[in-house]
Amino acid sequence: MRFLFVHQNFPGQYRHLAAHLARAGHEVVAIGETANLHRTPRLAGVKLYGYEAPPAAPNGFTAPVERAVNRGRRVAAGAAKLKQAGFKPDVIGAHIGWGEALFLKDVFPEAKLLLYCEFFYQPRGADMGFDPEFPATAEKLLRLRVMNSPLLMALDVADCGLAPTRWQHHQFPAVHKPRIAVIHDGIDTDVVAPAGERDPDLVTYVARNLEPYRGFHSFMRAIPEIQRRRPQARIVIVGGDEVSYSPRLPPGQTYRQRLLAELGDRIDLSRVEFRGKIPYAEYLALLRRSAVHVYLTYPFVLSWSLLEAMSAGCLVVASRTAPVEEVMRDGENGLLVDFFSPAGIAERVDYALSHQDELAPLRARARETVAERYDLRRICLPAQLRLVHSLVNRVRSTSPDKSPSRPRPTPPPVKEKAGSTAA
Template identity: 50%
Template sequence: MKILLIHQNFPGQFLHLAPALAERGHTVVALTVDGNKRPSPVPVLRYRVPKPPEFRGAGLHYAQMAERGATVARACARLRREKGFVPDVVFGHGGWGETLFLREVWPEARHLTYAEFYYRARGADTGFDPEFPRDPVAMGIGTVARRTHLLQALVEADAAVAPTAWQASTFPRGLRDRIRVIHDGIDTDRLKPNPDARFKLPDGSTMRASDEVVTFVNRNLEPYRGYHVFMRALPRVLKERPSAQIVIVGGDRQSYGPAAPDGKSWKQIYLEEVRDRLDLTRVHFVGQLPYPQFVALMQVSRAHAYLTYPFILSWSMLEAMSVGALVIGSRTAPVQEVIRDGENGRLVDFFDIDGWSRALIEALSDPDSAMPLRQAARQTILDRYDLRRICLPRMIDFVEGRD
């Protein structure tokens, strides 16, 4: 078959799928933005991101997504007209509007969408954190307006895929039957326990699996992923565990939710809040790590804290479980789908700062008792999220029309 994969940050969720499809003899081509510099496992076509529309009001977000979709559709129409390219399958991520009008270009193709998350005015991330109150009507209008293109992407597709059952459940009930639940997959052959692992800090000191290491990982440090709660739990942890070392991975930009006020970063704001109660020689902000270093850090972690609003589940939590880390997760819907408290990890209420301190202290003080949880965590990933044995074969079947 001829297969076109579309993602503004390609390869994104198609990292393993694209080369696997090519290895099966399909002609696989990717379409992405012209500024995307990520290495690609397959040939890449590019489109230029349009200028923001001159539009204001509640429809701004949809206008931006629709303009991008129209730009992509025009580029694809030229591809068909000038090169005669007609794919059998068009598979895109629905999050940025890229797929909205492609059925108009290739009506004979099978259209698939990656349905990652559908914003809700209630019951998910919106309004979850009382620390950031907003007018409920204005918030609801903004949320509903923000999801319009996601609904259109799903309606226009022949089938869709979501990485977790909870993320699939956020979409309207009448459309869920077209969504398959298939995770992108975790490379358990690479992400496995290593008692001999070492992680080197920027100052040259080395951490080992025998050390009291607490880890916290996110693309960017912000409230959506519980950075504020984690930082507030640290003073007690450092006071009661004088050998503990805290390693915090993540940038200081914005990934989700609103930007920090007054030109600051969320990292700055919550570090300043607790700075005078922290031994900063034991709190290490290491920025965004190359992947091999991230793996090594997870392998030496004695306690890995993962917090999230009811939102998209991070790969990093599952990757930590795959290497056998003890994950202490927030008792929120996407985490509860994977972690069972006291069986393959620990769960703490998202806002329970004392609870987070206690859970981290217990994990640091008694690593032997956590060993069954660590082993069960890895088994969970092997049984449900293994890339090559479970997820990738299912995703290939989905694209080829057998699932």
């Protein structure tokens, strides 16, 4: 069979599924943003094709739709070239965001479209209006409808979707939920596992970027009290200074700068290390050494890092927010805390550092939780494959030609840049 994956940051959530299908002998092709394709190692057997990101749309009210449509058109143009060269996928996997999936069924009407349904914006009960420091305005609420428009357009033509958690699935409109399966991307628990000795004074915090959506402001405000209670504690913070989800700041400003200016000399920076973005192996080694790992999030997309920390046997102090509560129970496999309480965060971190032996069973149960519900090879990937095979069977049952399909030549894929590494 022939599979097409579309993701601006390919492989993204398709890393394991695309690699497995390629190893199984299927023809696997991927389309991603050219600038991003060389940032991660290639997946063996997967042919890559790039498209140039469209120019930034003006920041008007309709900008989210304009950006999505412009990106979708570029993806469709690239897909049309593949079709002209003889490539016709049986199944397409595409992320619902960014507009990439909008026109794929127009290019390949016979293919089955499987959407990765990561998030659908809601005016209440999720990220919007959650943080009083960044209140919802009438303009922001209206803009949500515009942001959801491209998602609804993609859902309208999709054959089915998958969402990584029940809470994320719950955000989607009721009319579409029956066609969206709940299957997590999966955590490779064989790789992400405890190893070596813990550093009894090491407190860790990890996010893609240091921003309010991941509770960076709450954690930073907790540090002075953590340091007062635990003079020997060392705090390592991992994450970039860009903004992924939170309100944008004026050019040249970062949330890290703002929090450091706010805290001033109340924080002892000699005991806080900002690592920036680090290689995965270094990140995993850090989790294995961590005495206490802090994870905070708005009611939003659940981070891989929480499940990886649990799989690595970390003692996790996490926010009592809906996505986390789907995974973690206070006092059973972690410690929950009020997202908005720096004093509460500091108290929980202090308690965890003071009772490491007593709380060791929580580490074990955290890993068990991931192994039982989110294990890549034993649970999640098999479930993804069952969903894909159900689509393949639908392709076969509706195809007028039931004879085995012949592989067709495809144009040359994206060339390796000097210094890039093939997987």
